[in-house]
Amino acid sequence: MLKYRIFIPRFIVYRHYATSLLFVPGAKKSQQVSIVSPHLDFDDRFHNISELERNVKARRLSINVKKCHEMWQILCHVNNSKSTIEKKRAEIPAKIKELQECGKVQEAEKYIHQAKLLREELKSLSKTIWELEEISIPKALNLPNDLHPDTPLESEICLYKNDEPLTKCSESHVEIAEKFDLIDWRNNNCFFFLNNAALYETLVLSVVSELLKRDKYIEVSNSDFVRSIVLEGCGMSFDNPSISFLLQDDGEKNLNRLHLVGSASLPSFCCLHSKHYVSENVLPLRYVTVGRQYKPTEETEVNGLFSTWQETVVGVFVATPSISTMMDEFNCLVKLITKFYQQFKYPLKIVYVPAHKLQIHENLRVSIQMYSPNSQAFIEVGNISISGSFLSKRLLMCYQKSDNENKFLNIVSGTLLSAPKFIGCAMENDYCRNEELLVLERINNGISVAT
């Protein structure tokens, strides 16, 4: 009877593991409410171990895939054993009844005794399963999404680069903007866009969102707060203060706490569909929003508008029924936004980012980068990613066909334009060419071309 327990190394059982809000093991169900039960597709994930290992290595993650797999196998094995015992136990009452009817009381007693032992064994196995689940599943949930074949393993792949000359500028966009009375810069958590800079911001965001709406995108206005579970669902650490702003505990000791992420962020879009299904008829669902993104970035001397706590951006989220529709939507969006950025004639490149720069939910990311003459580097001003069904399986974002079976949505998401980053790059480029800021004229030109 002890044979099931000896499979579990003691070091696994007694180590302390980080809590998952997404997956609540049986032992914790009395203290912690299970909000979603993520779809655990680890059999598929571990189907090709060497590919998964290559993925983890390319992303430069410190995850021991073999160990994760081993733990998952143990859990599966114990679960199978439990099923066998349950099956065996289910047969006993009939046998007892049969024996009692034949008057074979002594033999029936044996079975009664065996049923008791099996019950004890099941109890013990359930406890073991809970312990194993607590160890193995949160770890396996940290495994990254599969890599898309187009994702480069080492360095970025350039999809587009214009011929605009890369100039040098001794002054940063913050210094330039201060000279033109366009900004009151205190630090990266506090700045005020003044005069035309505030207008540039409003204008350029409005132009991009109008462009999307013409392309059948639905305008939405989302929540700026999300709970920890959604961050975990998006593959982000919910207790890491460099990832998101955690709000002060309201004293209720709720593990599923509130974070300020901004309405145009991926987690906020995910809240809309989490634990819900929609009809296939409405797919693909294309959403666009103009809103905030909040990130607790570190301040550095040169970064200025490139690393602010608060950004106003155009965010998109597309929910599609299949991989092929997802790819179509992704390609259309990349084409549309490339055309938009080309109008401005600033040094621009659009690249596939290498695996080590991907978030764990991403299969593939296109990064839209503008050149900063002061930092002499390309700065990401926008991005578009595909995530397949990775997010949907974790947060149960589904659709249904007429057969009433829940299927997982395939997601395209991104930030099409970050206003502070765009304005920062535009000002530096304008200033080092002309010593005047023509960005508004360029936005205006952008509008005429867009119409």
Add this chain to the structure above:
Amino acid sequence: MFRYSFHKTLLNVYRVFTPRKYLCSNLKFKSKKCEKVLYNALPKPELDIKYLCDAKNKEIIELNIKKRKGVGNINRVQELYHQFENAASQDKLALEEEFLKEALQLPNSSHPQLLSYADDPKIVNKINEKKVFTFKPKEFSTITKILKVLKTENLGNFAGHKSYYLLGGLAEMEQALIKLALQNLLQKGFKLVHVPDILPRHIIESCGMNTRGERTQVYELDSEKHIPDMILSGTSEMALAGYLMNKVYSSNDLPLKYMAVSRCYRAETSAVTEERGIYRVHQFTKVEMFGVTEPENSHTVLEEFRTIQEEFFASFGLHFVTLDMPLHELGAPAFRKYDIEAWLPGRGIYGEVSSCSNCTDYQSRRLNIKYSPSGSNKLLHVHTINGTACAIPRMLIALVETNQQSNGSVQIPEVLQPFMNGKTIITREENLPKFHLIRTKLK
């Protein structure tokens, strides 16, 4: 083309108010380090000690406190000041601190006219008549459910208590309202400022808002995980006041009129039936007006703000009343406050959609915002005025309930149509999803 009229308006304003080329040498370069220090260090409040500590004023101040929710103790303030004046030099610092702590609790003085009001506000204006319906008007929540343009259900575990998502026509209306408000204000000479939504505690408190204790209305960042004492702004009035902190203006610069579009975060909640749905929420977008004036002009600017608000709401055909608020409704910073309450036909109540306040020198004395009168070397405190140009959720309730049709669709007010690509009506659209909760575990 309707589509880009907003952009064109902005561009025209840009061309009118902005010279095409700036000469760098003519512009003042601000020291970054200096600004940083000024922002992080709260100036010492410069209260009107002469007025507050004159025994002759005790009675009127006491009456003011009593009528305004009773916060503050003038006896204690005057007593501490007396002790401070007579104290030995080594005790002065501690006494000054205690005195300031008490004196900062005192509310602003009040417009004398308000003393004659009873507990109820005085109706100073009534615009448009209540719309007559040929059917029983529905509530906002019923209409938005028919149109599938609002999601409020089953969000608590994911986006928090009372969170909401606007979709399609309703989200477009939100953006249209913001653009219309901005366009109106730009044409009236307001300057747009992008403000931060996360502010240091001292800025919020200097604007007269309590940020501590159980009944606080603010959200705070986790002080163990992040920089301590960072608060989510409840209104951009506070960020704008923080922007103006320690600034000195020439009287020729005044009045200055600013506007900001920001997300506002409020921890307050309500169990009152009339405030159900998105009437009182924890987060919303607001266009705010903020004025800086010489003391003698603050009344005029307050009236100007009120007129702007009234014209804005009247342009949608809404029925509303403007109320001069009684003393107990002012809050600590306001000298005078007008509220605008619009008729919400579905709920059958008037709901506050806007307000504006003259805070006189209450904020400028705490945040060191001054001006130099022409022909004088003296520095005096400016007066500040703030007002809501457009707070989205309640505006949406008023517009949707007022403009509803018998079939549940919503007529879009004419003034908003140019900002919604010429759309005239919000109908139930088939491309919007209907969300169904997944109740069982998936296999």
